Amino acid sequence: MPHKVFTFDLRHPPQFGTSGRDLYAAALDIIEWGEEKGFRRVALGEHHQSPDGYIPAPLVFASAIGGRTRRIRVQISVLLGPLYNPVRLAEEIAVADLCLQGRLEPSVASGYVEPDFDMFGADYANRGQIMEELIPFLRKAWTGEPFEYRGQTIQVTPRPAQDPMRIFMGGGNRRTIERAVRLADGFIAPGGGDVWEIYREVSREQGKPDPGPYPQTSPMFLWITTEDKSKVLDRLGPHIRHQIASYGAWTEAAFGKQSGPYADTSEADIMAGRGNYQILDPEEAIQLGNSLGRRGWLMFNPLLAGIDPAEAWKMLHLAEERVFPYLD
Helix, strand or coil: CCEEEEEECCCCCHHHCCCHHHHHHHHHHHHHHHHHCCEEEEEECCCCCCCCCCCCCHHHHHHHHHCCCCCCEEEEEEEEHHHCCHHHHHHHHHHHHHHCCCCEEEEEECCCCHHHHHHHCCCCCCHHHHHHHHHHHHHHHCCCCCEEECCEEECCCCCCCCCCCCCEEECCCHHHHHHHHHHCCEEECCCCHHHHHHHHHHHHHCCCCCCCCCCCECCCEEEECCCCHHHHHHHHHHHHHHHHHHHHHHHHHHHCCCCCCCCCCCHHHHHHCCCCEEEECHHHHHHHHHHCCCCCEEEECCCHHHCCHHHHHHHHHHHHHHCHHHCC
16 A cells, blocks of 8 residues: 655635634644544645745644654655754754654755745855755754854753654755765655656765665645546636746746746646646546555645645545545
8 A cells, every 4th residue: 555645835825715723723633634544644845935824834833743643754845954043953853853752754955945045144155065064963963962063062952752863855956966865864856756866876876775766656736536627626726826836936036947846737737637736536546546556655735725624624535435445
């Protein structure tokens, strides 16, 4: 059976009428329910200054998840490392891992949205060097022992629940991949397989074990329904277009073009079951899930861009009744 995974960015665009208060509460309820139904992991992101309320503090939300669950793991992909005071980041990761009883999977990356660096007074031009120093610092901090930092002796407490605390890195170019292989315990590949193959290549070049093929993954947004798909798309389309437009604006400002897994998605693709947004009937969802294999990820983003929680619950209960029992 593939791993069932939730992703949440907790956006709640005002035009859709779902408040942050309602959405955060619904997300915690859904995650608690999902653990009972065998979900393995929750994935959270981080962005700042987003008018739709994209979660800026995923470690806080991860800690809240810890108070509602006992088994499900929480992956942060990714924490924007240069925007944090390193001491504070080490403390907050440790506390979140304690709240989760050792179920936190933190990953850090340098980030690419320059206005966020301006807001935090962070050095955008030297963010790569900041990352070079951050990972060794975190490892020292989590020993709980005193050490020298910026001319003084400091001690970071408490220690995380995990010992050792694994730390992952993310990024989309060869330089960030080489850094991840040298410094981190694993790598988060935006967009999946193509970047992951470079990570495998660099790992072998640096004498590290080959991490193996990238897991098979479902679309990043999957919606299961027995209704007419065109009617469902009429309801969900504005939420999907909002997410695509938001990431498109960020990546175009940073790289001069829209890029990443959200780019180049059309409504025709959605209707035809192609790409990163798919609306499927239960039989199609079963076929998809079983095609992923035991290492695959069947991913659900049920509150995408402020989808009404009542709609999300209807879809999830349908999946519970008509899909999950038939996954191999």
